Amino acid sequence: MTHDPDVHVDTDVEEEQLDLEARHSLKRVDGLRTELEDVTEVEYRQLRLERVVLVSVWTSGTQEDADNAMAELKLLAETAGSEVLDALVQRRSHPDPATYVGRGKVEEVAEVVHATGADTVICDGELEPAQLRNLEDRIKVKVVDRTALILDIFAQHAKSAEGKAQVELAQLQYLKQRLRGWGGNLSRQAGGRAAGGAGIGGRGPGETKIETDRRRIGSRIAILRRRLRAMDATREGKRAERHRNQVPSVAIVGYTNAGKSSLLNRLTGAGVLVENALFATLDPTTRRTETADGRIYTLTDTVGFVRHLPHDLVEAFRSTLEESAMADLLVHVVDASDPDPAGQIAAVRTVLTEIGASSVPELLVLNKADLADEGTLLALRGAFPGALIVSAQTGEGIDALSAEIDERLPRPEVELRVLLPYDRGDLVDRIHRTARIISLEHTGEGTEIHARVRPDLADELAPYRRD
């Protein structure tokens, strides 16, 4: 393909009130083309890849914000397995209600699409069904939005039965609202050039289900909901057991690709999948680990967040995400080498609020210190006092992080002395696991312990107290 992979920034006549200079700041963004490494890769990709043109309407913020947003859309498209041929940005005060980009610009998008041989257009944002239809009618290729793209990535990455059911539920919810008009659309049925026929928006509960009636989708949704509720009960059981055993829990949260799984591996030696890809982790992994003084706690790796995480996904993943809301502490991991870490922090906090986790204490961790520049780290530390600087890669700051987690875990509160008969080894065991032992002695009558314990354990120990 010879077409230049640059970004065109266009304006409409009705956008004349916009600052002239900004409008003329047409900016080329290099490297927006997916490079193919070797011939075998070319063949492989031609089998499954879509060739896409990215389109975004830039409504507010700086040129840099627009570039960052486009770079992220490109990364998402590539994560889904697409080849990005070109990217177009239009500056407008708001997206056009009928066609997303300005009506006059649709023709230009169509020209780029045909010049590059693209088979799919991806719009940045969540579009109205009518906008998607209008664009498809005029551009004559498949048009999908950012929400469908993210759903598609989740569908490709889901591994556990629960993860798959959650993604399918989210996809069906999304499709249900867009059912009308899609089934009859020729270009959509063609579905990319992929030999398998399924492309973004077409994998998972794709074409065939779109064409079935609303009622069938509705009953499938009901089945998935029931199944997920049953799985949720299992999770709830495990959580209740941890709670009964008074094991404090820490959830690692953060933007996708921030290094959450790497950090879990660093802290616990767990062999969790780490990948330079968005949404590598969809199934939460929980590992037991302990503080320097031997208190056990759990660490859970969670699904990464992204700006404008589709609401249907948040809903479908609610039970998984609630793991964070139930935690005693959130370790919020930030990629300090990202161009806009503060924006990522804000996006993550928005989702945390949405899932009811905003009141859980948060420990902010600036990761990838080995890649970030000094100035950025200093600025971030200024903006977020108390944040720790670490590198999951080099191990820098990891000991300090462990110590800080230890410090922030819920503390045993009641100081007491007990004499436990030898047939209550279970209580001795729980004291070992959850309490701070000040002294312990085996005597003729039993085990004498002086310790600080949680109030509920103190209640159970009441019959044996000697103070």
Ligand SMILES: Nc1nc2c(ncn2[C@@H]2O[C@H](COP(=O)(O)OP(=O)(O)OP(=O)(O)O)[C@@H](O)[C@H]2O)c(=O)[nH]1
């Ligand atoms: N240089 C450097 N790279 C890191 C560091 N931590 C993680 N990475 C890399 O960043 C990429 C993403 O790491 P993951 O641990 O998979 O990130 P994640 O937050 O779990 O990502 P998702 O599960 O996809 O949301 C991988 O390529 C890691 O090797 C770090 O401290 N320094």
Ligand SMILES: [Mg+2]
């Ligand atoms: Mg991960």
